[in-house]
Amino acid sequence: MCGIVGVLNLREPQPVPEGILRQMLSMIRHRGPDEFGIYCDEWANLGNARLSIIDLGGGQQPICNEDGTLWIVFNGEIFNYIELRPDLEAKGHRFKTDCDTEVILHLYEEYGPDCLKYLNGQFAIAIWDTRQRSLFLARDRMGVRPLFYTVRNGQLIFGSEIKTLLAHPNVIAEIDRDALAQVFTFWSALVPHTIFKEVYSLPPAHYLLIREGNLKLNPYWELDFTVESSNRTPQDYLDEFEQLLIDATLIRLRADVPVGAYLSGGLDSSTTTALIRKYTQNPLDTFSIAFSDPDFDESEFQRRMAGILGTDHQVVYCTQPEIGQVFPEVIWHTEIPTLRTAPAPMYLLSKLVHDHDLKVVITGEGADEFLGGYDIFKEMVIRRFWAKQPDSQIRPLLLRKLYPEIARLGGSSETFLTAFFKKNLSNTDSPFYSHLLRWSNTGRLQRLLLHQPESSLERRISDLVPLPQQFESWSALGQAQYLEIVTFLSPYLLSSQSDRVAMANSVEGRFPFLDYRVVEFCNRLPTQMKLRGLNEKWLLRQLASKLLPPDIWQRRKRPYRAPIHRSFFNADSPSYVADLLSDSALQDSALFNPLAVAQLVRKAQSGAQLSEVDDMAIAGVISAQLVHHLFVREFSSRQSHLTDSDRVKVVNGSVNSEVAA
Structure with missing residues (x-):
């Protein structure tokens, strides 16, 4: 894992001072603290901060x-x-290293942009072709690894972080x-937008080819939820799913350093961790978050x-004050406002991993999205019915099964729940039917904005x-x-x-659940293999029943959340908090x-129970104020530089020589 940066002259050759590349790399030292590398010629300048794995x-x-x-800098893992290397060697490619980065380079040399179809991984890639004077930027299918770019004064500037x-x-920076x-x-800016003007995110499953000053964005893969036509039995699907998930998990153990695992106590991470224990003899460290708040x-x-x-x-034991204390550092790294504090405990969890000298963890993200695990999918089923x-x-009583804690409260709470989910109930022809209720509810937060959107939400x-x-044509x-x-x-996420x-x-x-083979398999599944009635992740539960105790694999999904206000x-x-929410700070931003x-703050300070929308508003305002403070007002004070003690490999492409600094 690494971080990458670069500067490409779009119109005419001009030197870019090496110090600029060093400064850019220093900002992502955390992504790759082990060593650094720079390539520079009169057209292109590339940099890499390496986490050696x-x-x-x-x-x-x-x-x-x-x-x-051809020259490459790369962030991620293939x-x-x-499996890819022997075929390349048979075609005459000669390797100098044993790393995955060089495999990408020779694949690109052989197949051009089509090389992406061969890669199973999570990546952001930059390849400079000195003959064609073209730059190739690419991002993995699911968007696991970030890549941002902007065009300023005739230069394309890119990097793993803004x-x-x-x-x-x-x-x-300008908000x-x-x-x-x-x-x-939506909880985030939608690709290709970022929170900053004229700074863009390269979309997942796309590559950007820059030649002769022209930028051409192309997709190379897309999501497809067309259900396959077959007479396969549930056991057939289970057998294939099991083999795919086993392989997806085991190949993610490939590393020259120890690999740990996150263990949330839920179905997804418990299943992948159980597979590691069943099919390897590796000692395994697991890591989890415990909250002082029992909720x-x-x-x-x-x-x-x-x-x-x-x-x-x-275990990292997370208290409410700790979340507030680390929140500014979390926003420094996420570089975007958030309506949740959930990233803060994850930040503390990764620190625990780092403190135990591990660089790699297996984790369970993706199962809910591709196997129908979220409540929003079940809400959609109930509302359509x-x-x-x-x-x-009678039919709205199904909401009791989905939210039994609300039903237990009875009375006004249950009446409110029914009224909430009945909004736009009959608008089933809308392509956004499943999510419009959520987005409308969250969109109420825009009342806090000084400049509110003029067009309607659906527009x-x-x-x-x-x-x-x-x-x-999809279900x-x-x-x-x-x-x-x-x-x-x-x-x-x-x-x-x-x-x-x-x-x-x-x-x-x-x-493992984001292995593209697992994703494509899940997307072809009949609906009942994922969501059977109101039982989510049905196929995964069948697999888990062979690996986990019943109280784990049968457990109702509990969303990962963290305290907010x-x-x-x-x-x-x-x-x-008081500084950022002061009248002067709000006027400044x-x-x-x-x-x-001010009204929201008084409500939070009163100790009253806040609604979910108010909680999101608190997180959103504080984090947006932090983004303004950290990146617009005070960014220069947080800039840093590589030092003489850093290991830096510098390649001068103009003379094609390498020097170590």
Whole structure:
């Protein structure tokens, strides 16, 4: 795992001072603290910060092909690199290293952009072709690894994190208020947008080819939820799924360093951890989060699974004040406002991994998206069933099964739940039916914004969430899954809760459920193999029943959440909260209505029970104010530089010579 940066002259050759590349790299030292590499010529400049995991001694970047005409910097892992190499060698390619990075380079030399179809991994790639004077940038299918770019003063500037771009003297941060409105609807800015004006995210499953000053963006893979036509039995599906998930898990253990695992106590991580224990003899460290607040704590199930699997289990104990204390550092790494504090405990968890000298963990993200695990999918099923008889008094009672804790409260709570889910109940022809209720609810937060969107929510959704041509032919579940993946999985979950907070502590997450073979298999499944009635992840539960005790594999899914307003308003409230929410700070950022924020703060300070929307508002306002403070006002004070003690490999492409600094 690494971080990459680069500067490409689009119009005419001009030297880029090496110091700029060093400054850009220094901003992502956390992504790759082991060693650094720089390539520079009069057109292109590439940089890499390396976290050594494979070929520890020989994989330093940048790496070139046999004649020095192609140069690569790379962030990520290619899990099938061992299988790809022999065919390349048979075609005459000569290797200097044993790392996966060089396999990508020779694949590109052989197949051009089509090389991406061969890769099973999580990656952000930059390859400079000195003969064609072309730059190839690519990102993995699911968007596990980030890649950002901007064009300023005739230069394309790119990097694994936005702070690398801001370290370039031509790039100044400015909040994009339209993107802020997206965050206050979808939980994140939607690709290709970021929270900063004219800074873009390369979309998942796309590559960008830059030649003669022209940028051409191309897809190389797409989600397809077309259900296969077959007479296969449930056992047939289970057998294939089991073999795919076993292989997806085991190839993610490939590393020249120890690999650990996150263990949440839920179905997904328990299954992949059980597979590791069953099919390897490796000693295994597992890691989990325990909360002081019992409403969020699952440590009982975590300890039980660790005991059953015989792992060396470590726990980070997370309190509400700790979440508030680390929140500014979390936002520094996520680089975007958030409506949740959930990234903060994940940041503390990755720090625990780092403190135990591990660089790699297996984790369970993706199972909910591709196997129908989220409540939003079950809500959609109930509402579509209810919509067939909208006046029924019986059908909405299914909500009790989905939310038994609400039903137990009875009375007004249950009445409110029914009224909430009945909104736009009959609008089943809308392509956004499954998610419109959630987005409308979150969109209420926009009342806090100083500059609110003028167009309607549905109009903005249609503009921001383009639908593939075959979307209408998919099942209702397939449509809902697609929306969840493109608006939530990559923009928020794999970014703010995964890559960014893990790499903040130099830890690489690996995701067996996001192996593209597993994804394609799940997307072809009949609906009842994923969501059977209101039983989510049916096929995964059948597999888990062979590996886990019944109280784990039969357990109702519990969403991962973390305390919000009490993390900021408590006896030890961090001082930055009052500073950022002061009238002067709000006027300075000009993002929010100070009167609306003041009313929200008084409500939080009163100790009253806040609604979910108010909780999200607290997190959203504080995090947006932090983004403004860290990246717009005070960014220069956090800039750093590589030092003389850093291991830096410098390649001068103009003379094709290498020197070590």
